[in-house]
Every structure is written in C-alpha cells, then in structure tokens.
Amino acid sequence: MPNWIYPDFEFRPKRPLFLCIISNTDTGKIPGLSAAGTTPELTDYTPGADAELVETNKIITMPELPEAPGGSPTPAIVTKAALNLTGIPSLFVASGLRKKPAIPYVELGGAAGSDIRKQTAVPDARALYENAELLGKKLARLSDCVFIGESIAGGTTTALAVLKALGYEGNVSSSFATNPLELKAQVVQEAMARAKIKEGSLKNDPLKAVRELGDPMMPSALGVMRGLLGTKVVLAGGTQMAAVLALAKALQIEGDISIATTKYIIEDRTAGFKDIVESLGIPYYYSDPGLENSKIPPVQIYAQGYVKEGVGMGGAALLAAINGVPQRRLVEETDHVLTTVELPKS
Amino acid sequence: MPNWIYPDFEFRPKRPLFLCIISNTDTGKIPGLSAAGTTPELTDYTPGADAELVETNKIITMPELPEAPGGSPTPAIVTKAALNLTGIPSLFVASGLRKKPAIPYVELGGAAGSDIRKQTAVPDARALYENAELLGKKLARLSDCVFIGESIAGGTTTALAVLKALGYEGNVSSSFATNPLELKAQVVQEAMARAKIKEGSLKNDPLKAVRELGDPMMPSALGVMRGLLGTKVVLAGGTQMAAVLALAKALQIEGDISIATTKYIIEDRTAGFKDIVESLGIPYYYSDPGLENSKIPPVQIYAQGYVKEGVGMGGAALLAAINGVPQRRLVEETDHVLTTVELPKS
DSSP, X not given: OOTTEEXXXXXXOSSEEEEEEEOOBSGGGSTTSOOSSXXXXXXXXXXXXXXXXXXXXXOOSSSSOOBOTXXXXXXXXXXXXXXXXXXXXXXXXXXXXXXXXXXXXXXXXXXXXXXXXXXXXXXXXXXXXXXXXXXXHHHHHHOSEEEEEEEOTTHHHHXXXXXXXXXXXXXXXXXXXXXXXXXXXXXXHHHHHHHTOOTTTTTTOHHHHHHHHOOTHHHHHHHHHHHTTTSEEEEEOSHHHHHHHXXXXXXXXXXXXXXXXXXXXXXXXXXOHHHHHHHHTOOEEEEOOOGGGOSSHHHHGGGGTSSOOOTTHHHHHHHHHHTTOOHHHHHHXXXXXXXXXBOXXX | OOTTEESXXXXXXXXXXXXXXXXXXXXXXXXXSOOSSSSGGGGGGHHHHHHHHHHXXXXXXXXXXXXXXXXXXXXXXXXXXXXXXHOOOEEEEEXXXXXXXXXXXXXXXXXXXXXXXTSOSOTTHHHHHXXXXXXXXXXXXXXXXXXXXXXXXXXXXXXXXXXXXXXXXXXOOOSSSSOOHHHHXXXXXXXXXXXXXXXXXXXXXXXXXXXXHOOTHXXXXXXXXXXXXXXXXXXXXXXXXXXXXXXXXXXXXXXXXXXXXEHHHHTOTTOOHHHHHHHHTOOEEEEOOOGGGOSSHXXXXXXXXXXXXXXXXXXXXXXXXXXXOOHHHXXXXXXXXXXXXXXXXX
C-alpha cells in the first residue's frame, strides 16, 4: 500500500482513463469569487489552458500560466506530473466552454453558464446530460476505471447553490487560502431568490437545480457517470465533485462510484466535504501530494491551503501512488513541469 | 470463418473502436464531383449528419438524410447497422469541419479544405497531424484495434491528386455509379499546375502533398495512425484510404496496418484500389454487405455500384462478420436503420 493515500485504494485498473471536464461560467467572473485566473476576463481561458498544459506541457491559447491571485500556479501542474509518471491517458471534455483549447478534446456542446444571480444558469442541462451519457457509454467499452476531474472557475459557488437546493447543509471549499464564504452565500441567496428556489425544494428535481443554479460541468459529469455503468468511476475533486455526487444520488445513477481528492480539501475546516460525502454513503480517498517539499515557494504554499484542488489533482496523484510512484518523485516532477512549461511568446 | 469477408480476418479484437474522421472541403463543392449531398451547399452538413445518424439514429443538424443524387441513402446506415449489431463503440473526429454535429465528437481543429484548384488545400496539415498523433496515443492505451473511416465529400478527388503527387498510377473510385473521371483529372491537373507540382515530385514530401492537394481528413488519419503504434490499425475505406496508406508509407509510419473496404470497391473497374494497396504491400480485406437483398430499392442499388463505400461501411461490416453477424442480419438491420431514422421536423 502506498503510504501517501488514505485509505488504501485497493483496485488496480488495467486501462485507467483520466477524464477532465472543462467549462466556463459568468458566475466565475464575479469579482472575488474564484482564484482561477488573475483577472475575471482571463477566467474563460483557464480551463483550456489547463488542458493544453496537461496534454502538451505548453500554454497555447492563454497569454500566461493560469494562476491564483496569491501567485500559486494551476493545479494542472500536479495532474500533469502524475500523468507523466504513469503514462495514463487523459481526455479533456468541453461542456459549455467558450475558449477552446488547441489540443484534441471531446466537444459536448452547450453554452457557457450564466451568472446564477441573473438568469437560468444552464438552459441546456438536459441536452448536455444526454450527450455526455453517450460519451460515457463509449468509454465504458474501453476503460475499466475512469477518473473524472474538472476545471471550471467559480465552480464551488455553483456547487454550494446546488447543494442548498438539494437540501444539504455545510459549506464548500475555495481556491483562495481565505474562503470568501460570505460572498458565496450572498451570490447563492440572490440566485435562489431569482429562481424562487428554497433550501431543499429541488431534492426531487436535480436537473432543475443544475439548470437554474449549477454550471455546465455538472450535467456532463453526471451523464458520463450514468453512461459508465459497469466501469469503475472515481470523481476527482473536492466540494464541487461532492455536489455532483449529491446530484447523482438524486438522479439515482447507479454504479461503482467513489471520490478522490487532496489532503488539502480534507483539512479545509471551512468546508463540509467529508460531511456531504459521508452522508451520501460514498467511499472517499485522498492523497497527500507532499508539496511542502517543492523547491518552488508558490508550489510549497499549496500545503498551506492555497488552491487545494482542481483539474483532478488529488485523483491524479492517487493514480500515481497506486502505480508505485513515491511522493517525493511526484513533487520533483511537479517542479519539473512548472519549470519547463512553454508559454506563448509575448 | 464468416463467409462474407475475404480473405479471413484472423484477429479477434477484445476492445475494438470504430473511429471516423469527418471533414469539409471546397473541392467537394465543385459541381459534379461528389455524390455526398444532393446539392453542393448541403455537402458541408453531410459528415456531421453521418455522425448523428451513427451515434443516435437521428439527423439533427441537416434538413434531410444525406443521400446521393441517384437517391441512395448515405452508407452511414450500413455502418450504423453493423455497430448496432456488435455494440462496438464509435468515435467521430472533426478535422477541418465547418458544420459540427450535435453529438459528442473529438475536435482536432483546423479549417475546412480549400478548392485545390485555387489555393493551398490544408495550410494547417502539420498541426492536424501532430494533434491527431496525440489522440492516437491516448487511444492506443484503451483499444487493441482501431478502425479508421471517413466522411468527406469530394475526398476521392483529393486522393487522386495526392496519389499523383506521390507518383502513383491509377484512378480512384466514385460515389456515383458512373465515375466522373475526366472532371476529377481536370481538377487535379489544374491544382498541380497551380502548386507547380509534377507527378511524383512530392514522393519525399508527403505532408506537402497533403497541404497543397489533399484534404483535412488525411493528416488526421495519418496522425492517429502514427500515435496508435502498438495497436492494430485497420483503415476503413476505398481509394481515399488507399491514398492515406500511400502517404503513411512515405511518412514511414510503422505498425500493424491494414485496410478493409467493400466488395463494391474491389469490383470497381474504373479504380485502382487493389493496384495501389498491393504495390504498398499492405494486407487488404473486403466485406460483401449483400445489399442486393435489401427490401428497399435505393439500398439494393448499392450492389450495382452506387455509393460503394464511405463512413467506414466496409470495415464496419467486417467487424460485424467477425463478431458472428450473418450477412442477412446486417441487411435487415440496415433496412431497419433506414426506415426508423428520425429526421428533423420541417
């Protein structure tokens, strides 16, 4: 058993696939809400740039490396390191994505999510769900274990809104070291008032919760999960993916489903990851990427609660661990990815 | 051994994948050149509609079922029937595609191909080739046998042009019962004159042949083949895919590569499929879909040389055969697909 994942992840996939859903929303552009992208304007480019980094170790369509305001680089560097060390294939899936990456990706269509305070968030939630189910069915024929991560700015706020509409208590995480919980709560309150939704009022209508208050990552993650019946599914993420689990339960999606995240999410006292996942009865796993041992200070501070999760970092690290990669080697490779990534010539 | 494929295809894949590359070109809009789409304007929609039919048995983004001027329906109905009967997953890959299908597909980017008489056909051939190689590498981890088909109007003319630039003799097939060989030869001659290319002058620069005279399907098929090293590759098509094989040889792409087509291509006396493939030393297989036994006259006439091949029909039929599907059952299912396909409400 690797000594840096908890508890042991006993399954050893033969043909694992690391899938990552990339989406944009206008909720993610509300100032102060997301740390994914140094300015609200750049948030649209962040998911595509994460995809480019993981696929090619280059940033092609964004002028700079995606990073948080504190200066930490995107968690895609950890995901990239883990996939480099294991050779596990990745597949990025665009769902409501405005700015497309310059790498091969699966297009599920859909418009970017709206600002949930102002209008219906994901009008085409059902079409995305059905389209993604088709994709999941294909992948079920090819892979015995699919990890599903995400890159979507503002995703924890839409997660909070959906959890409230389904009747869950507790809070969500943040890519900021200090979680802007009051701002998130206020955005969610305005959105619920606009859509005339009360806490728990949509527990029997999960797709309406996504449509009104969610984001385009959600229906696609749910559809892929549904299509993957028969293949092991591991959601790779923190409170955003916990919200997807809550939606999956409400949609009665069956299968061998669990969730993997980072130690940094588990240690986040402002967020209810464990509460939500335990109340759903879903197994959870977490990896300790050991980034305090990085030689690069903006990476070191991940261990102090900056960034925490994203681009399926925790799940990718878990895949590295079960493939025999020592924690120290993942840290070295993460530093190597960050110091060698090619940026566009300015 | 199934009695409707020749010779026996001995390999029995465990995780086969049917991939189909979809592209548009302005060469395909030259009147009289292609039978894919009843009018030149509709040809742009044909590949996407083929994808929709195979994935969902619905036509969503095109006003009608893609068909040839003789009234024969798209060969996608045979492909769909074969995949229905075997459960083999399909994956459509957009490469220089203007009109995107409303199903999950892989986007490789690129612009639609130009009219080869007028300008450089595929300026981004190299980027498509590299992007597709990335995709192929992923698929090599998941599948032990990938069939690669195509849907691109006008593709036999660009195939002819590329074959001439590489120094191959012989002609190409047509989706028309009467092959418009003179028109094709004239288009190719004009294109070669424009680009100052002589017969055989690009035998050592195959990507230039694609860039100047080809279409966007070609670099993507080649890139996927290159990335798939280690996985069995079967090109599914007629003279267009024979041209891809010729390009692959010139690019020194290695691997377990063969080609599968229909009896209708093998019987096409106007075209040099066998000559080209034999001169390359590549194994070829063909299936006899038995469409003379269809109850639907526009399908019956496939057996008289209408349409002949496309959307990987011959390879898909071969997959059905090696999975134990009787020829008669494929014909029944083809009729069933055609009589149940949902068309847009007009």
